[in-house]
Amino acid sequence: MAAAAPHVMVLPFPAQGHVTPLMELSHRLVERGFQVTFVCTGLTHGLLLNALRRTGDGGSGDTVEGIRLVPVPDGMADGDDRRDLCKFLDAVWRRVPGFLEDLIRETEASGAAKVKWLVADVNMWFCFQVAKNLGVRVAGVWPAAAACLGTSFAIPKMIQDGFIDEKGIPKRQGTYEVAPKMPPIYASHMPWSLDGPPDEEQAVFELMSGYAHSPILAEITVCNSFLDAETTAFELFPDIVPIGPLFADQELRKPVGQFWPEDASCLEWLDARARSSVVYVAFGSLTTFNPRQFQELAEGLELTGRPFLWVVRPDFTSGGLSKAWFDEFQSRVAGNGMIVSWCPQQQVLAHPSVACFVSHCGWNSTTEGVRNGVPILCWPYFADQFANRSYICDIWMTGLAVAAGEDGVVTKEEVRSKLEQVIGDEGIGERARVLRDAARSSIVEGGSSYENFKKFIDLLME
Incomplete structure (x- = not known):
């Protein structure tokens, strides 16, 4: 009798730009025989379900194209304003790891296949340790440019060099260069800069400062980018492995759960x-x-x-x-x-x-x-x-x-x-x-992203 396909839990940060690449990745995992449980916080889960039902894509109930969609609470009360980024991040940060732990335990108690891997957005790094404590292996997924993740690893150096203070506030104007041929950091536009109040920027700075946990807690950190796009970043940060560009259109034609109705x-x-x-x-x-x-x-x-x-x-x-x-x-x-x-x-x-x-x-x-x-x-x-x-x-x-x-x-x-x-x-x-x-050549057979993705799959199959 053939062994059951490994069970992988996929956890995006609850926002459209994070759900899309992790859904694209989930389709790839299903294609290769994995059982995939896609975990979103409540409101995002609802938007995703509505999107997939609206387009009539796949399955019944909470399953689409072989991906099981499961909600966890985001830790906020019913009447709370989820557009208040500070409150939202604080609730997700403090409460979601516990909800994830409960979900993993419940999944296994229900007789479903044991969760072997948590494949999680690096923005959810605060959930990695919970999974490891339960014997679940962890892979990080970085849905943005490798340079951006690498820049976050350089935060201690930026503080040491006097470019920013311990709260991420610039101490001088101009730019900071992590390495030649990598995007410089502008004092006027820090990576954690938002169009909002200073306490929101502080919350995002703290989130980004924690990205450094990914290479420590995760066995691999894969990235939605490709070698020729960011050669310097991948040389400088060899722990970040390019498997992109991920996509679900063209030959795949798989739904990625766009929250807004698409006008075709x-x-x-x-x-x-x-x-x-x-x-x-x-x-x-x-x-x-x-x-x-x-x-x-x-x-x-x-x-x-x-x-x-x-x-x-x-x-x-x-x-x-x-x-x-x-x-x-x-x-x-x-x-x-x-x-x-x-x-x-x-x-x-x-x-x-x-x-x-x-x-x-x-x-x-x-x-x-x-x-x-x-x-x-x-x-x-x-x-x-x-x-x-x-x-x-x-x-x-x-x-x-x-x-x-x-x-x-x-x-x-x-x-x-x-x-x-x-x-x-x-x-x-x-x-x-x-x-x-x-x-395009990076994702076809023999290309760098193709080969990296193969190694990633082999690791998840272990």
Whole structure:
């Protein structure tokens, strides 16, 4: 009788940008015969279930494509504001390890296969020890750039060198270089910088300071990146193993649980557009614009005269945007511009009509742009997005960045000018294609990510 497939528990940090790559990884594990239990905190679990049911993808009840979806509480009370990052992080940090321990014990008491491995987001490092105490082996998954994780390992050195204090607050202006050919750290945009109050930044700094536990507590830390994209980072931090870029579209066509309903009609709209003509604009799941910045972006897109596909989430702009103005704008650009609330981004970026990607430079968006060879106009918002901008503009040279005026606003003229430069620069286009080919060859048989992934699977099979 064949041995039961090893049982793996997958634990993402509860946010869209973390759920997506860990769902992509889970599909790969199921393909190779693993039993996968995907564990999310309550609200995220609900969004994920709704997303998968909405698209009619797979299975019944709490199972999709062979992945069992299981919730644990996030530690917050019913009426608590989950947008209060300090409270949310504090609750997850203090309470989720205990809930995870209960879940592992209950799973085994129920007669299900013993959980052999916890494959967990490095952002959940505070859960690693609990698993180990129960005899469950731990693998870390870093869903962003290796440089960003490596930078967090350098926090003690940054303190020692007097660049930041013990709370992560810059002590001097300028930049800090971990190594040449790695994105520098800007005092004005620290990796833990948020568009919020100082106590939230402090909470994120403490979370990031703990990333150093991953190489100590986890037997392996795999990363959603590839060797040619971050050669220096992987040389400098050999404990981080590239297995990316992960994806679930194209040949796999597996659901990754997008929290917002996707408007697939934009794919037909793209079909009717000329090759390399469309500007695709999307700022991920968290970025917000004030009404003035929103208006400048809108009018900048209009000024280019190019067809554009723009993702505008319902919560993308803070109150104050005139509905009359926006209705008039939409009627002016009808036929040339399409506005959707969310879209199947991986398929959009793979579409031949897309010429350029205006992006917040989140890592998932960055790698999706990279592996489709799409030049990027960078418009970072917070956290690691500034480091990703450095990769795109300064190291890979596959895009440009917008520049804000003295008042912090990116004008419509700047939007038009930079878009024309990015799309018209043959060198940028050529470098984007070279990086695309490197990304694709890394994941086919014999490629570096392919071979690393094979070793990862062998380890999980032990």
